[in-house]
Amino acid sequence: MKMKKVVSMLLVAACTMGLAACGGSSDSGSEEDNTLVMATNAEFPPYEYHEGDEVVGIDVDIASAIAEELGMELKVEDMAFDSIIPAVTSGKADIGAAGMTVTPDREESVAFTDTYAHATQVIIVKEGSEIAGPDDLVGKTIGVQLGTTGDLYATDIEDATVEQYNKGFEAVQALTQDKIDAVVIDGEPAKEFVAESEGLKILDEAFTEEDYAIAVAKDNTELVDKINDALATLKESGELDEIIAKYISADSEAAAE
Numbered sequence: 292m293k294m295k296k297v298v299s300m301l302l303v304a305a306c307t308m309g310l311a312a313c314g315g316s317s318d319s320g321s322e323e324d325n326t327l328v329m330a331t332n333a334e335f336p337p338y339e340y341h342e343g344d345e346v347v348g349i350d351v352d353i354a355s356a357i358a359e360e361l362g363m364e365l366k367v368e369d370m371a372f373d374s375i376i377p378a379v380t381s382g383k384a385d386i387g388a389a390g391m392t393v394t395p396d397r398e399e400s401v402a403f404t405d406t407y408a409h410a411t412q413v414i415i416v417k418e419g420s421e422i423a424g425p426d427d428l429v430g431k432t433i434g435v436q437l438g439t440t441g442d443l444y445a446t447d448i449e450d451a452t453v454e455q456y457n458k459g460f461e462a463v464q465a466l467t468q469d470k471i472d473a474v475v476i477d478g479e480p481a482k483e484f485v486a487e488s489e490g491l492k493i494l495d496e497a498f499t500e501e502d503y504a505i506a507v508a509k510d511n512t513e514l515v516d517k518i519n520d521a522l523a524t525l526k527e528s529g530e531l532d533e534i535i536a537k538y539i540s541a542d543s544e545a546a547a548e
């Protein structure tokens with residue numbers, strides 16, 4: 292975080308001194324040098340996560356396929372989830388791709404492309420928990436990842452205490468340690484986190500249904516259109532399904548074809 296600040300300050304300095312090619316327009320500056328900058332939060336397997344020094348996952352593969360369609364080069368910037376929309380609105384990033392759910396609230400600040408995945412919010416509890424469905428969350432302590440839709444929905448539950456964590460997995464760890472009663476999080480990362488932990492289960496009844504899309508600056512309709520065209524191409528060619536199938540086994544997501 293600090294390092295990034297220093298780098299961007301240096302960049303600003305370099306721009307002022309005319310040392311670097313900084314792009315003339317104020318917004319989406321990175322587009323000019325043919326780089327598509329993607330803001331994400333790599334704490335969300337299988338959509339984005341760390342593999343060694345690299346950020347990999349479904350969103351990274353989709354974004355690089357889109358970049359290829361657009362003749363651009365993808366650059367991934369990992370940041371806190373709640374920094375992604377500000378990064379897009381400020382032009383620091385061209386796109387936000389982070390298993391991001393389309394919500395009316397977010398649509399106030401960014402534009403969304405067509406959706407590329409359907410998702411659910413699920414409830415994770417300890418095996419043997421008395422919580423059997425969404426209704427049992429009343430009055431409970433619920434862990435979420437800060438700024439996510441899980442956070443939003445949990446906050447609406449009557450008398451519930453919401454514990455916000457920077458990473459979804461931290462919420463899951465808190466559950467393992469009995470610090471909280473349940474975690475509300477997206478279904479696919481939930482499966483991965485539960486598989487990595489002991490004594491946890493995902494409740495059958497999903498909490499909500501949602502759709503993921505890529506966030507773009509509101510005024511950048513040109514980029515939205517281009518990405519939608521690229522997405523349509525990837526859907527038609529089957530490449531999108533292939534990318535998803537590479538990360539999600541068919542038994543967990545009945546091959547969406």
Ligand code: ARG
Pocket residue numbers: 331332333334335339372389390391392393436438439440441477
């Ligand atoms: N789908 C949820 C939302 O949009 C959670 C996304 C979290 N993504 C991430 N990369 N951490 O709020």
